[in-house]
Amino acid sequence: MRRPTALDPRSPIRRVAVVVIALVAGLALAAGPAPAAGLAPTPLSISASNANGTVASLAPDCTSGPLTETRRITGSQAVPAGLFSSLPSQLAFDLPVNLSAAQAALRGNDGRVTLTNARGTLTLALSAGSCAAPTLAHAGPAISGAGTWTVVADSTPGNSYRQTTGSGTFNLNMDLSVGTGRPWALNLLGSADPLQPTIALTHRAFWGGPFAYLSRTLSVEYRIRNTGPGDAFGVVLNDAATSSPGVTRIGPVPQAVGSVPAGSERSVVVRYRVCGIASIGCRFTADVQLTVADALDAGGPASFQRTVQVPISPVP
Template sequence: MRAPTAVVPHARSAARRTAVAAMALLAAVAVTAAPARAAGRVPDPLNVTGSSAAGEVGSDSGCSSGPLTDGRLFLGSASLAPGQFSSLAAQMGVSLPFRVGAGQAALPEDDTRVVLVNPRGTLTLALKAGTCSSPTLALGGSTVSGTGTWTVVPDSTPANAYRGASGTGSFNVTADVTLGSGRSWSLSLTDSVSLLQPQVAVTHRAYWGGLGNYLSRTLSVEYRIRNTGSGDAFNVKLLDALPTGSGITRLGPVPQTVGSIRSGATASVVVRYRVCGIAVVGCRFTANTQTSLTDALDGNLHTEAVPVTVQVPIAPLP
């Protein structure tokens, strides 16, 4: 082990700057206070494991005092199969500045980062395991192993579906910290994350869509599904829009897949009905719309029924 060296507070070695640049390619994190999640929903489980045999290890600063006189900056990335971090394929990136020495190791919370990335956005975690004075990881030969805790790094980037997330949990890490490339590593994350939650409101527009439809009494109803929640909605579906009352027949199509709706945005679907005859004045009916959706981790499946009163237009034109 090399002799202890003085460390200037907040200074970064060339290897540390490389790590920061590498992590920035995976995610640009805007740090703010995380808004509270919507009431009535539960945290999403987070059970993710990444591993690779292509890690990069460089020299880093050791602790200014105590047994951990050397530093090893471990950089790596791994592909995550669908089902680990949401239903989508994802990527895990790690920047682990181990402090090592005398058969022990630690990870400082301020500099340790893990990013989980999929097409919806990025979740960034800060990891911690021990301190310079109280290391909790083991160093066996050239391999660091042990457990620690993680905390979500708050993010308010508008385009990130995981903005406003919060949560804490535990991790298990194993890494070969021999200087050089092609180093193996494995990192498992467990516990849960609370996300901003979506919510729907439904409005509508009824129209004939042409004289032929008017004469055949085939009415089109455009249902406008608006996400009024603070979180983005995914896997949105219109399950049904069943009419009540006599003389009204739902033609469909139902169910219909809407897809994703960002917070504050609206998506539309059209359902057709056979309605009361031309001679009937004041024709109206109630359609019981049923929608389902999930949050950005494909959790909190939520189904909601919203009754909508449809006034049948009198004239064939809009």
């Protein structure tokens, strides 16, 4: 059997094949995911107090045991940026308290604390004792003591804290005199684990026009896609440097990308000075460095190696 005859490197067919392959490679998208980092749950430590509490008397809630009264206490307080994510937030509580002359309880995770900002709402269920075994103290007009909290399951679309898990402890002190303007103090301690983003990176190389082609200024669009279940925040393209001979990264770097919700994509463009017009099959490797964080601003770096094929023709 005759061996197939190889194309002559100098033949027109060979030259056309090289050009077509190079063009396709220059426009191809190179993908590769950066998996969720598997971060440890984010510590949560918030102390809030105010004199805007409201106390209302309700029908008794306990059918047996020492607790013969029920009161609903509500209040709210601004939470500075940095305590619950990097955003300023709002804490609010709504707690049905069962009490006697000397004891009180928050039974069955009925109490609610919400932490809300522009990203969504995280709801905590508070519990301290029961009708039969109260654990809070009631002395004079005030109750005080500690209990536990867990994150309430939530799947609301658009809430970046959806499906967050977590738990911890709380400490509460509040005047339970019926009325408004009651002072209160609430401390929350524990950890929360929001859904994590997963970043994938694709790229597309192109000339920005005839002048860019002649000056050998190549643009590379890096498409940052979040394929994970959690939203990404504070995304930054820190650099996309190259050590390939004859290629220089121009920039701009760094570039703020911002938030990338789950299932969405953001793009940034970085320019490079590349090899001359006469070069065939010119390519280089870009080391793309990102910073990515979750809804509670926990995260870190993500890196990608990308091989960029320089298009031969100025026409996309």
